[in-house]
Amino acid sequence: MNEQKSPKKTLLYYVILCAVLILAFNAFIIPSINRHRIKETNYSFFLDQIEDGAVEQVQIKDDTILFKITDENGISRIYSTGKMDDPDLVSRLHDSNKDIEFTQSIEESSPITSLLISWVLPTVFLIVLWNLLMRGMSKRMSGMTNSMSFGKSNAKIYVKAQTGKTFADVAGQDEAKEALEEIVDFLHNPDKYAEIGANLPKGALLVGPPGTGKTLLAQAVAGEASVPFFSISGSEFVEMFVGMGAAKVRDLFKQANEKAPCIVFIDEIDTIGKKRDGNLGGNDEREQTLNQLLTEMDGFDGKKGVVILAATNRPESLDPALLRPGRFDRRIPVELPDLPGREAILRVHSEKIKTDGNIDYNAVARSTAGASGAELANIINEAALRAVRNKRDKVIQSDLEESVEVVIAGYQRKNAVISQHEKEIIAYHEIGHALVAAKQKNSAPVHKITIVPRTSGALGYTMQVDEGEKVLMSREEAMARLATLTGGRSAEELVFNTCTSGASNDIEQATKLARAMVTRYGMSKNFDMTALETVSNQYLGGDSTLACSSDTAAKVDEEVVSLVKSAHEKAVSILSENIGKLHELSSYLLEKETITGEEFMNILNGTAVTAK
Ligand code: ADP
Numbered sequence: 001m002n003e004q005k006s007p008k009k010t011l012l013y014y015v016i017l018c019a020v021l022i023l024a025f026n027a028f029i030i031p032s033i034n035r036h037r038i039k040e041t042n043y044s045f046f047l048d049q050i051e052d053g054a055v056e057q058v059q060i061k062d063d064t065i066l067f068k069i070t071d072e073n074g075i076s077r078i079y080s081t082g083k084m085d086d087p088d089l090v091s092r093l094h095d096s097n098k099d100i101e102f103t104q105s106i107e108e109s110s111p112i113t114s115l116l117i118s119w120v121l122p123t124v125f126l127i128v129l130w131n132l133l134m135r136g137m138s139k140r141m142s143g144m145t146n147s148m149s150f151g152k153s154n155a156k157i158y159v160k161a162q163t164g165k166t167f168a169d170v171a172g173q174d175e176a177k178e179a180l181e182e183i184v185d186f187l188h189n190p191d192k193y194a195e196i197g198a199n200l201p202k203g204a205l206l207v208g209p210p211g212t213g214k215t216l217l218a219q220a221v222a223g224e225a226s227v228p229f230f231s232i233s234g235s236e237f238v239e240m241f242v243g244m245g246a247a248k249v250r251d252l253f254k255q256a257n258e259k260a261p262c263i264v265f266i267d268e269i270d271t272i273g274k275k276r277d278g279n280l281g282g283n284d285e286r287e288q289t290l291n292q293l294l295t296e297m298d299g300f301d302g303k304k305g306v307v308i309l310a311a312t313n314r315p316e317s318l319d320p321a322l323l324r325p326g327r328f329d330r331r332i333p334v335e336l337p338d339l340p341g342r343e344a345i346l347r348v349h350s351e352k353i354k355t356d357g358n359i360d361y362n363a364v365a366r367s368t369a370g371a372s373g374a375e376l377a378n379i380i381n382e383a384a385l386r387a388v389r390n391k392r393d394k395v396i397q398s399d400l401e402e403s404v405e406v407v408i409a410g411y412q413r414k415n416a417v418i419s420q421h422e423k424e425i426i427a428y429h430e431i432g433h434a435l436v437a438a439k440q441k442n443s444a445p446v447h448k449i450t451i452v453p454r455t456s457g458a459l460g461y462t463m464q465v466d467e468g469e470k471v472l473m474s475r476e477e478a479m480a481r482l483a484t485l486t487g488g489r490s491a492e493e494l495v496f497n498t499c500t501s502g503a504s505n506d507i508e509q510a511t512k513l514a515r516a517m518v519t520r521y522g523m524s525k526n527f528d529m530t531a532l533e534t535v536s537n538q539y540l541g542g543d544s545t546l547a548c549s550s551d552t553a554a555k556v557d558e559e560v561v562s563l564v565k566s567a568h569e570k571a572v573s574i575l576s577e578n579i580g581k582l583h584e585l586s587s588y589l590l591e592k593e594t595i596t597g598e599e600f601m602n603i604l605n606g607t608a609v610t611a612k
């Protein structure tokens with residue numbers, strides 16, 4: 001550090017340099033500029049001008065004479081000429097032009113402008129240059145040395161008033177809230193816990209799929225605990241220069257220790273907390289940052305009251321060292337909301353909008369199985385937008401129902417051109433799904449069928465809504481679901497004796513389900529309870545990797561095909577048994593474009609007469 005010039009000394013050098021520069025500027029550059037402005041002439045030209053009475057101003061210097069003339073075009077110019085021994089020059093000048101002005105400085109610029117140009121402007125310019133230089137330098141230096149004042153963490157400090165979020169804003173997620181409430185309580189009454197000898201958990205890790213409210217929960221903790229709250233995102237630690245991230249971690253914990261009791265929240269911790277691997281050429285910066293984090297978490301005293309919260313949706317990728325007790329003692333799952341959870345989230349968000357008094361949130365919640373909190377919030381907002389579009393001042397049930405579909409399948413494509421024949425195929429396809437679903441006892445009731453195309457590319461769809469929440473899926477239900485998925489294509493085959501590309505999404509889903517049945521749910525005859533695939537990314541899409549020999553993989557494929565095939569056959573047989581209803585329902589759907597589950601069941605059970 002000794003060889004490093006201190007910034008003060010550098011500044012001194014810089015000031016001296018600047019002074020020299022400005023002096024040089026004044027001594028050489030300004031005169032040369034002036035020289036160009038002044039035209040040299042001979043003495044006889046000067047005498048001619050005096051005779052014409054054209055000279056307006058004159059300055060007599062030691063060895064030169066400067067004089068100013070304005071020509072016919074109104075442009076004035078300064079000339080200079082050598083000085084001659086001419087005793088009555090002054091009186092001649094005076095005679096030639098009564099208004100002639102004898103002056104000390106003929107240069108036009110006022111003293112203020114000349115001061116500005118020769119001193120102030122260069123100084124300002126050089127100061128600006130200094131700042132730019134210093135900034136560039138500090139960036140470079142902080143890459144090399146992480147002490148000094150560089151490498152400050154830019155954690156935002158939240159205090160109670162600022163996030164404005166409380167636990168009341170987080171609907172559902174009761175277990176997560178309970179665990180966090182305990183931490184808040186500890187920060188408020190540490191004595192209560194100290195009496196028994198309980199230690200405050202040092203850290204809690206919130207894990208769950210995206211949009212389930214992890215960040216929201218952390219903000220609510222900040223709102224509830226009236227202690228300082230440091231919030232930083234994992235990506236903010238990642239810098240271009242090795243060592244910067246570690247410096248930031250150090251700084252963050254230093255600040256936190258000063259402010260204890262307090263809460264530190266690291267969002268998306270997987271950016272810095274990834275497993276370290278022995279690979280050469282690994283990411284040095286990230287590993288240093290992680291090592292620093294591990295050290296800091298060990299370093300501080302648990303009794304002091306610094307609690308670390310972190311959130312991630314990729315817990316499996318975190319370094320095991322980070323997860324051991326003593327660092328993140330507690331793992332708080334923040335899962336996708338269940339039925340009551342979804343209803344509660346819908347209610348929380350609908351408080352922010354104007355609604356019609358009698359909205360059935362339960363029905364909306366039932367039709368959104370698998371939706372995250374963020375998606376539900378989005379559904380409410382879409383509903384409000386739709387109400388405005390339809391010039392209403394309140395959101396009504398149909399807004400919500402439509403916005404569920406918008407979020408699932410995109411907006412309606414009102415002016416899509418679809419020929420009558422294709423529309424017919426689509427209608428049969430959808431009724432095929434619905435009919436197969438309705439004729440099996442292990443499948444969810446049909447809620448709505450529509451053949452209005454959507455921007456997502458769906459040409460129509462059949463919505464099934466379960467009565468309650470399901471956490472398990474039996475083999476029978478899985479088979480019924482497979483048959484329902486193949487029902488659309490089966491109807492096309494039966495009625496039109498052809499097949500179309502419209503079933504591609506059904507095929508995809510059916511294959512995925514059948515595959516999971518074989519490889520993960522142990523629902524096939526041949527493989528019994530062996531796991532043939534492992535899910536690597538539980539919260540993000542659930543990609544799975546094959547964990548078996550290629551021989552077995554080939555057999556798995558066979559099994560999958562046979563499952564789908566038997567479901568397809570079942571669907572065809574159900575439809576051919578009910579071919580009359582298939583025709584009746586399809587023509588009704590073709591006419592109405594959208595029908596409810598109730599209308600569907602009425603026709604199916606023959607309790608209502610169709611419009612025709
Ligand atoms: P993530 O888990 O990905 O960090 P967020 O906490 O950022 O998700 O949630 C995004 C948004 O979703 C929140 O701002 C909130 O509007 C909504 N949200 C998610 N979960 C809930 C919940 N349980 N209660 C209320 N709103 C929620």
Ligand code: MG
Binds near residue numbers: 214215267311
């Ligand atoms: Mg988040």
Ligand code: ZN
Binds near residue numbers: 488506
């Ligand atoms: Zn289909």
